Amino acid sequence: MTGTADAARPPGRPRSVRADEAIIEAALDLLAEGSTIEAISIEAIAARAGVGKATIYRRWSGKDALLRDALRTLKGNVPQPAGRSVREDLITLVGAVGHTIDPRAERIMPCLVPEVNRSPEHHALYQNIIEPRRAVMREVLQRGVRDGELRADLDIDVTMAMLTGPMLIQRMMRWHPDLDETTLAEKIVDGVLAGIRAGGA
Amino acid sequence: MTGTADAARPPGRPRSVRADEAIIEAALDLLAEGSTIEAISIEAIAARAGVGKATIYRRWSGKDALLRDALRTLKGNVPQPAGRSVREDLITLVGAVGHTIDPRAERIMPCLVPEVNRSPEHHALYQNIIEPRRAVMREVLQRGVRDGELRADLDIDVTMAMLTGPMLIQRMMRWHPDLDETTLAEKIVDGVLAGIRAGGA
Known part of the structure; x- marks a missing residue:
């Protein structure tokens, strides 16, 4: 370089x-x-x-x-949501999950999965990289709870996994070849916000 | 052996x-x-x-x-849900995500992530392994839609990713060290079923 x-x-x-x-x-x-x-x-x-x-x-x-x-550096700056609505902010953050700004990332990031399983030090390194991103998402969810937009009894950690997991498996392994990644962040956020039960119950 | x-x-x-x-x-x-x-x-x-x-x-x-x-063989048989309720069946299936029955799996499965990114053939092999599991989950969701328990306009593929992703990132990389894996399947399914908006809207 x-x-x-x-x-x-x-x-x-x-x-x-x-x-x-x-x-x-x-x-x-x-x-x-x-x-x-x-x-x-x-x-x-x-x-x-x-x-x-x-x-x-x-x-x-x-x-x-x-x-x-x-x-x-590979992942770029931690995204800063605009703060207008929970839905909009979550779409920004979910859209950034697994997103990288450097072409070398495609070769490097998947290789980290075996590594983080290899030693506590590697796992700590991995957590160190992703925790700043989780912190931003946590803040958006906490704000939604404070504002009464989200359930008062929300399990924030599980919700973060629900928002992050689907995008991450798709970006990392193309988990399902038929999924359209361009609309996925919005669909995940709307699905998690509204639930899938009929009648919105 | x-x-x-x-x-x-x-x-x-x-x-x-x-x-x-x-x-x-x-x-x-x-x-x-x-x-x-x-x-x-x-x-x-x-x-x-x-x-x-x-x-x-x-x-x-x-x-x-x-x-x-x-x-x-590492993953064991495809789980057969009992068919009593959508919620119960999904908890069974989400609980089986990333679950393996052989101690060698811990060394093998994470190493597949870089490999499935390496060539179309490896990705096809990976899809070949997971599609039978997706098919069982798809059937449960389709049954829920038919029975009127789930939204008629449900995006089945996105919903499967929403159910699978959170458990998979946790089992594969311990994505969040604070998550309790013993209750995670139930929490994911209840979260996805009900949504996180206040008032169940």
Whole structure:
């Protein structure tokens, strides 16, 4: 990636946005090429980025912190719902589930599933990446309960799983080939809001 | 596994349930040890099972058919709901989502996620395994619509994703560490049936 060509300076180089970017890019390139979280090393990332290990350690405490930032980069910013209605905000958030802004994500994200099952550290890393997104959805649901729009006895955690799960299995594994992803977020949100019983009971 | 010790007979051995089982076991052992679907070969499975390749080809048309049966073995029989109520049947089916009956499944199933993204053939294999389960859930939902218990305009495919997704992300990745899996199926089904809007509207 760009940023690596001029980065072959000694480790004493001052910390810079440019070096940070080259390091993140190097980590993502290695993951996209098939490195596992377990196997990837600070050494390999430093070599790929053309920086010294010390440059990495000045910015990140270690591999997990660096990978957390790298994987968050793949997903882009946490979406900020407009706050006009619960329905509209949830459609924005569900539409962002499993959505990524970097083509390398298609190779990297599915590979994380076996990894998060491999060790508590990897699972913690995964939680670290998704919790900020869950927090935004939680806030929308809590607001809906406060405003009387949603049931007072709502189980927020289960509801978040109900909103997230269908989109995630579809984006991650194309769970059902016949589902239309362009309308799925809206259908999930309307389904979860209204329920499927006849007569709206 | 058992069944391999006495299987070191020449390839001409008659087809038998015992050989079939040894072949399935060998395939699952290799997958559990980290073989990918792409890398696993009929040769390796035959060697591990102590049978000749011809024995495998008398029973299965090729690797995909054999792996389909092996992976189905991990999941056990397709659950048969009792047919008393839509709610009860859905709880049975959602409770079976991501459920497996073999300890090797914990190592194998998450590893399939990257694989189903790797090629159309792997995705077809995955669909082949899950479609019989979807068919049972579809039938329950269609019965609910026919009986007037569920909305006449129900989007069956989206509803199946709404029921399956939350349990699958939880069982597959422990999506939310705070969710109680023992009550999750019931909560998902009740949530999807009733909706989350205040006043049941």
